[in-house]
Amino acid sequence: MLRAHLIDDVRRAEAAAMAHLPDGALMQRAAAGLAAAVLDVLGRAYGSRVLLLVGPGDNGGDALWAGARLAGRGVAVEALLLADRVHEAGLAALHAAGGRSTRDLDDLHDAPDLLVDGIVGIGGRPGLRPEAVAALEAYADVPVVAVDVPSGVDVDTGRLEGPHVRAALTVTFGTHKVAHLVDPASTASGALHLVDLDLDLIGGPAVEALQPDDVRGLLPRPGLDAQKYTRGVVGVRAGSSTYPGAALLAVSGANTGLVGMVRYVGPAHVADTVRTAHPEVVGAGRVQAWVVGPGGGDDAATMLAEARRDGVPVVVDADALGHLDEAAADWVLTPHAGELAAMLGAEREAVEAAPLEHARDAARRWGCTVLLKGHHTLVAAPDGRVRVTTTGVPWLATAGAGDVLAGLVGALLASGLEPHDAASVGSWLHGAAATQAAAGGPLTASRVAVQIPQVVRETLAGLG
Numbered sequence: 001m002l003r004a005h006l007i008d009d010v011r012r013a014e015a016a017a018m019a020h021l022p023d024g025a026l027m028q029r030a031a032a033g034l035a036a037a038v039l040d041v042l043g044r045a046y047g048s049r050v051l052l053l054v055g056p057g058d059n060g061g062d063a064l065w066a067g068a069r070l071a072g073r074g075v076a077v078e079a080l081l082l083a084d085r086v087h088e089a090g091l092a093a094l095h096a097a098g099g100r101s102t103r104d105l106d107d108l109h110d111a112p113d114l115l116v117d118g119i120v121g122i123g124g125r126p127g128l129r130p131e132a133v134a135a136l137e138a139y140a141d142v143p144v145v146a147v148d149v150p151s152g153v154d155v156d157t158g159r160l161e162g163p164h165v166r167a168a169l170t171v172t173f174g175t176h177k178v179a180h181l182v183d184p185a186s187t188a189s190g191a192l193h194l195v196d197l198d199l200d201l202i203g204g205p206a207v208e209a210l211q212p213d214d215v216r217g218l219l220p221r222p223g224l225d226a227q228k229y230t231r232g233v234v235g236v237r238a239g240s241s242t243y244p245g246a247a248l249l250a251v252s253g254a255n256t257g258l259v260g261m262v263r264y265v266g267p268a269h270v271a272d273t274v275r276t277a278h279p280e281v282v283g284a285g286r287v288q289a290w291v292v293g294p295g296g297g298d299d300a301a302t303m304l305a306e307a308r309r310d311g312v313p314v315v316v317d318a319d320a321l322g323h324l325d326e327a328a329a330d331w332v333l334t335p336h337a338g339e340l341a342a343m344l345g346a347e348r349e350a351v352e353a354a355p356l357e358h359a360r361d362a363a364r365r366w367g368c369t370v371l372l373k374g375h376h377t378l379v380a381a382p383d384g385r386v387r388v389t390t391t392g393v394p395w396l397a398t399a400g401a402g403d404v405l406a407g408l409v410g411a412l413l414a415s416g417l418e419p420h421d422a423a424s425v426g427s428w429l430h431g432a433a434a435t436q437a438a439a440g441g442p443l444t445a446s447r448v449a450v451q452i453p454q455v456v457r458e459t460l461a462g463l464g
């Protein structure tokens with residue numbers, strides 16, 4: 001599991017570690033990891049130029065100490081000091097290793113190959129000062145390696161308020177931070193590299209992200225005595241004359257082999273289309289979970305009421321979300337930002353600016369799991385736990401992808417996974433299938449569904 005902690009928990013763990021380590025030991029570990037990561041990106045030391053952007057705190061100290069190590073390896077290192085006072089020992093080390101420093105942007109002539117953002121780390125407030133903005137603008141085309149976090153982001157919430165660094169790579173220390181994983185700040189972090197500081201993090205993670213091993217441990221697999229009914233049956237109530245395709249896509253997400261049987265209940269001509277494409281699918285009967293809403297149109301309220309009557313877990317998606325008055329603890333709601341905004345009486349922009357906060361609010365308010373779709377989809381439980389999905393590609397933002405996801409999550413619920421696991425494993429598989437199916441190019445929702453068994457196969461085999 002990849003875990004992200006809040007600043008206070010990192011500070012506590014840092015203080016505990018420092019109590020029994022020599023002065024500056026943690027910063028040296030951080031700087032060594034940072035220098036190694038920068039060298040990896042540069043590919044060679046001699047002939048490479050690096051510019052450090054150095055703020056007033058220890059984040060700048062990390063950059064300066066790493067700069068000293070890089071200068072010692074033959075990299076031409078310059079530091080632009082963006083504060084009256086910077087980390088003194090780090091600056092002295094940089095100078096001793098042959099690096100230069102200046103406070104004036106105009107002193108810098110040759111464009112660097114790489115910027116190292118040591119402006120602020122976990123002690124920073126959101127936004128950047130004008131000197132930092134000017135430096136970043138002067139080298140707008142140069143890739144940035146961020147130290148700990150991209151400066152300017154709100155580290156504990158993932159919000160973006162005001163100017164901030166856009167990193168190609170973020171080298172972070174001890175544990176991940178919320179801003180690395182949660183939108184919109186996750187888009188400013190770039191690739192992530194964690195330098196282990198051997199910290200003893202006592203507080204639980206604020207956010208976590210499933211890794212292939214976690215998914216392998218959670219995936220349902222049939223026992224030797226399995227029958228179709230013991231593996232779980234999922235029912236789909238979706239589609240209408242206007243949107244027959246949504247039913248087809250939801251069924252294709254449900255019918256990927258993770259349950260023993262799939263039922264479809266809906267308008268007769270839609271049912272014919274569904275069964276032509278999926279001859280395995282049967283009609284009404286007992287199920288262990290329902291998927292309700294994709295393409296349901298005006299009938300979505302009735303679909304939801306009928307599903308509720310069975311007392312089994314329900315995935316509430318799309319049109320059904322607008323008819324939700326109350327939910328049971330084993331339900332999963334799967335809104336996108338616009339749908340969640342309508343459910344909470346908020347503006348869509350507000351949800352997009354703070355998806356973590358809104359997903360948590362919604363999970364508390366309905367007392368069930370809420371899966372908020374986005375670049376990094378969030379799965380929030382009513383007790384505050386949140387998982388974020390880091391699989392997937394931007395091409396996945398395509399019509400019908402949500403219908404496939406709803407079907408898949410429903411199948412996992414029917415197979416017996418608890419709602420938080422069903423939603424987060426479903427989202428992980430959906431993203432991984434999209435990445436494989438896209439193979440660097442465009443994709444359609446149908447292709448995502450087709451790819452799911454292959455992703456399951458590889459994950460079970462430990463190839464993920």
Ligand SMILES: NC(=O)C1=CN([C@@H]2O[C@H](COP(=O)(O)OP(=O)(O)OC[C@H]3O[C@@H](n4cnc5c(N)ncnc54)[C@H](OP(=O)(O)O)[C@@H]3O)[C@@H](O)[C@H]2O)[C@@H](O)CC1
Nearest residue numbers: 014026027030057058059120121122123124125127129148
């Ligand atoms: N924790 C760990 O385990 C380890 C931590 N380590 C490293 O330490 C980093 C944290 O260092 P830190 O605490 O010194 O704070 P840091 O982020 O450098 O800056 C705070 C200063 O910036 C200022 N300031 C605030 N906002 C600003 C803004 N927007 N723009 C400009 N300035 C702003 C503010 O001054 P103020 O304006 O309040 O007077 C304050 O003085 C951490 O991220 C990691 O890199 C590693 O070395 C080892 C292990």
Ligand SMILES: [K+]
Nearest residue numbers: 117120147151
């Ligand atoms: K930084």
